[in-house]
Amino acid sequence: MGHLTIKHVRAFVLRGGGADYHDQADGHWIDDHIATPMSKYPEYRQSRRSFGINVLGTLVVEIEASDGTVGFAVTTGGEPAAYIVEKHLARFLEGARVTDIEKIWDQMYQSTLYYGRKGLVINTISGVDLALWDLLGKIRQEPVHQLLGGAVRDELQFYATGTRPDLAQKMGFIGGKMPLHHGPSEGEEGLRKNLEELATMRERVGPDFWLMLDCWMSLDLNYATKLAIGAHEHGLKWIEEALSPDDYWGYAALRNNVPRGMLVTTGEHEATRWGFRMLLEMGCCDIIQPDVGWCGGLTELVKISALADAHNAMVIPHGSSVYSYHFVATRQNSPFAEFLMMAPKADEVVPMFHPQLLGEPVPVNGRMRLSVLDKPGFGVDLNPDCQLHRPYNR
Ligand SMILES: C[C@H](O)[C@H](O)CC(=O)C(=O)O
Numbered sequence: 001m002g003h004l005t006i007k008h009v010r011a012f013v014l015r016g017g018g019a020d021y022h023d024q025a026d027g028h029w030i031d032d033h034i035a036t037p038m039s040k041y042p043e044y045r046q047s048r049r050s051f052g053i054n055v056l057g058t059l060v061v062e063i064e065a066s067d068g069t070v071g072f073a074v075t076t077g078g079e080p081a082a083y084i085v086e087k088h089l090a091r092f093l094e095g096a097r098v099t100d101i102e103k104i105w106d107q108m109y110q111s112t113l114y115y116g117r118k119g120l121v122i123n124t125i126s127g128v129d130l131a132l133w134d135l136l137g138k139i140r141q142e143p144v145h146q147l148l149g150g151a152v153r154d155e156l157q158f159y160a161t162g163t164r165p166d167l168a169q170k171m172g173f174i175g176g177k178m179p180l181h182h183g184p185s186e187g188e189e190g191l192r193k194n195l196e197e198l199a200t201m202r203e204r205v206g207p208d209f210w211l212m213l214d215c216w217m218s219l220d221l222n223y224a225t226k227l228a229i230g231a232h233e234h235g236l237k238w239i240e241e242a243l244s245p246d247d248y249w250g251y252a253a254l255r256n257n258v259p260r261g262m263l264v265t266t267g268e269h270e271a272t273r274w275g276f277r278m279l280l281e282m283g284c285c286d287i288i289q290p291d292v293g294w295c296g297g298l299t300e301l302v303k304i305s306a307l308a309d310a311h312n313a314m315v316i317p318h319g320s321s322v323y324s325y326h327f328v329a330t331r332q333n334s335p336f337a338e339f340l341m342m343a344p345k346a347d348e349v350v351p352m353f354h355p356q357l358l359g360e361p362v363p364v365n366g367r368m369r370l371s372v373l374d375k376p377g378f379g380v381d382l383n384p385d386c387q388l389h390r391p392y393n394r
């Protein structure tokens with residue numbers, strides 16, 4: 001196996017949900033007046049698609065080994081990411097050994113430093129890295145969680161993200177995270193509506209069910225502090241991504257300001273061990289939420305997680321379906337996972353990356369047995385019904 005090399009790397013683009021989960025049709029809860037950094041512009045307040053949240057689409061990376069085995073992964077990044085894979089990164093893979101994951105990561109990261117470091121380029125590197133892990137698992141006929149050192153639990157537990165924590169509770173999830181609907185530009189009235197929504201949900205779910213608010217980078221420190229203080233009486237467990245991901249100082253201040261017992265979480269738009277080092281060393285949050293498809297891939301997430309462990313911080317990855325399930329199963333400091341409710345009304349469980357993957361497992365009663373992950377690689381296939389487009393066929 002050590003002699004197997006990488007023969008071909010191919011990058012495709014896909015539209016319509018899946019890894020680019022904001023790319024949904026009209027009427028979906030995920031695009032219904034959610035507070036964002038763009039909410040200060042009234043014309044971009046109602047819909048995130050109006051300001052282009054879904055312009056990129058999904059990137060599919062396929063890596064073929066010299067024995068014909070194919071590993072693949074999906075993430076966001078679409079056509080510009082496909083360009084980076086085909087025109088820049090492929091050179092570090094083709095001809096390399098399939099086991100050269102660490103070296104390939106370093107070459108991808110160092111060679112793109114002058115235009116990369118975060119965002120799209122790291123999404124792209126993450127997609128390639130995940131495809132490499134999938135390939136290795138398929139060649140060795142082992143699930144990725146075993147390649148990572150083995151699972152530390154037999155079952156994963158999930159909280160659900162969506163507008164209906166009350167339904168998520170009935171479906172067996174351990175908590176519900178709601179999107180914040182009104183940002184600072186909607187003033188005191190918006191703040192009151194945010195708190196009323198939380199209060200209504202608290203009444204529906206009773207005192208013990210976890211409720212969280214996802215603020216998607218939309219607030220300033222003062223508003224976030226007022227929201228946290230007002231939400232405390234409704235038992236808010238955590239306030240998520242309240243500020244810009246660049247505002248490490250603001251997060252450190254917010255963590256001081258929130259009522260005792262309330263957690264501050266962030267990190268889904270942070271990348272690499274260096275970005276997370278800032279969050280951890282500056283005391284920005286209690287839980288970090290890297291997205292394995294965006295933070296640098298699995299190779300990087302392992303490092304980020306070790307760093308978090310040494311800072312007594314939990315790692316609860318953002319979304320990312322099977323790519324995070326295999327990881328969460330292997331870490332003591334990842335005691336539960338997120339499940340994004342992708343049904344338009346958040347009223348039923350559908351696979352997070354639907355319709356792009358075949359065999360994508362979902363939680364049942366808010367839980368997932370490890371045995372459903374016991375398939376080679378990440379255990380999923382590309383859905384042949386999805387129309388792949390290869391814009392930069394070399
Ligand atoms: C609901 C949030 O606005 C976003 O779409 C997803 C997210 O940030 C999360 O799952 O966390």
Ligand SMILES: [Mg+2]
Nearest residue numbers: 214240241268
């Ligand atoms: Mg979030």
